[in-house]
Amino acid sequence: MLEKIQKALTIRSGTIRELLAEALGMFILMVFGLSSVAQVVLGRGDFGQHLSINLGFGIGVTLGIHAAGGISGAHLNAAITLTHCLLGNLPWRKLPAYLIGQFLGSFTAAATVFGLYYDALYDYTKGNFTVTGPTATASIFSTYPAPYVSLLGAFFTEFMATVMLLLGILIIHDEKNNGALKGMQALLTGILVLGIGLGMGMNTGYAINPSRDLPPRVFTAIAGWGMDVFTAGHHWWWVPLTAPVLGSLAGVLIHKLFIDFHNQPVLESGNEKGQPVVETSTL
Template sequence: MMEKIQKALTIRSVTIREMLAEALGMYILMVFGLSAVAQVVLGRQNFGQYLNINLAFGIGVTLGIHAAGGISGAHLNAAITITHCILGNLPWMKLPVYVIGQFLGSFTAAATVFGIYYDALYDYSKGNFTVTGPTATASIFSTYPAPYMSLPGSFFTEFLATVMLHLGILIIHDEKNNRALRGMEALLTGILVLGIGMGMGMNTGYAINPSRDLPPRIFTAIAGWGTDVFTAGHHWWWVPITAPILGSLTGVFIHKIFIDFHNPPVMACGNEKGQTAVEVSTL
């Protein structure tokens, strides 16, 4: 009986399976991360502090990669997907498939966290959902620059953080260098995200991922925060889209110039699909 049910539910289209894998991986990542932010903000730091948020995003990244890695490679980041398309590692026709999956998972995660914490949100803000001010709650779902940050400074922060993200990923998976042990890649990528948050999160909240930032921002615009989510922080919303893409490409360039071009190639071995899954896993 179970075999019949499994056969009926099995999706044979590789493209659809990749989209669903990206959606689930992103959903797991974002539920862990956003719920931690909600608990810290709404609990007025009585239920955790900034480190809790960093740890939750790191755990979410690790589990998201394990969930999607064997099917889609677990990009979980539109900037990473675009970079792989530019480098020729992924066909351009798959770009919308991956991004739609990522955005679907992220948007659904934001809606989930909103539902879990709706009563707490209402109590904290007295029903007035705002982007700025003493009871602002929009930052639970998307990133916003600190009040002291200029737009160029915010852009550079997101750019550099994403450079370190993709550079770190390439180092973890570098077959020609001192790569991580097999099976440890997801955990180390989660630790990498944890480190970025602990060291470069104060200025802008380290979005480092268009798929992490834009879908929840759209959700908050719909759910009651309004268009202020797109105008706050000197119209900040476009920075977490463009800066991570440029940062991701720069991270690849730096790795090739300083490391990759100087090392001899290694003999290909193992399952090609498995190698792809290991190579491109990320936030």
């Protein structure tokens, strides 16, 4: 009986399976990340600090990769998916499925955290959900630049943070050079995201991922924060969409010019071992 149920529920389409894997991986990543932000903000510093947020996203990335890695490669990041398409590692026909899966997972996670902390949100804001001001809460869900940062400076921050993300991912998976031990890639990618947050999180909140930023922003526009989520920070919303894509491409180019083109194939049992299929991730 159980076998029949399992067979009936098994999805035959590989593309749909990848969509669902990206959705679940993204959901796990974002629930851990956004809930850690909510706890720090709504707890007024009594239930965590900036480190808590970085750890939350790092843990979420690690678990999200473990959840989706074997099925979709666990991109969990629209910039990474687009880069794979541009490099020919992923067919363009699969791009919509990956992006839809990431959007659904991220949007659903934002709605989940909103429901989880609704009472705390209402108590903190007295029912007035704002993007700016002393009781602003929109930043729980999406990133916004610090008041002192220029738009150019914020763009450069997101660009460089994503460069470091892609360099780190490629280094972790580079078996022709000094790749991570098998099974350690997810953990090391989570630590990589933690490091980016610790070192480059102050200016913009390190979106480094269009799929992390846009879906929750859309949710907040619907859930009570209004269109201010798109106009705040000198119309900041477009920067987390474009800077990570450019940073991702730059990170790949730097790795190829400085490392990959000079790598020597590793001999294993008399055969050359080529570049492995990369299970990439994140934010």
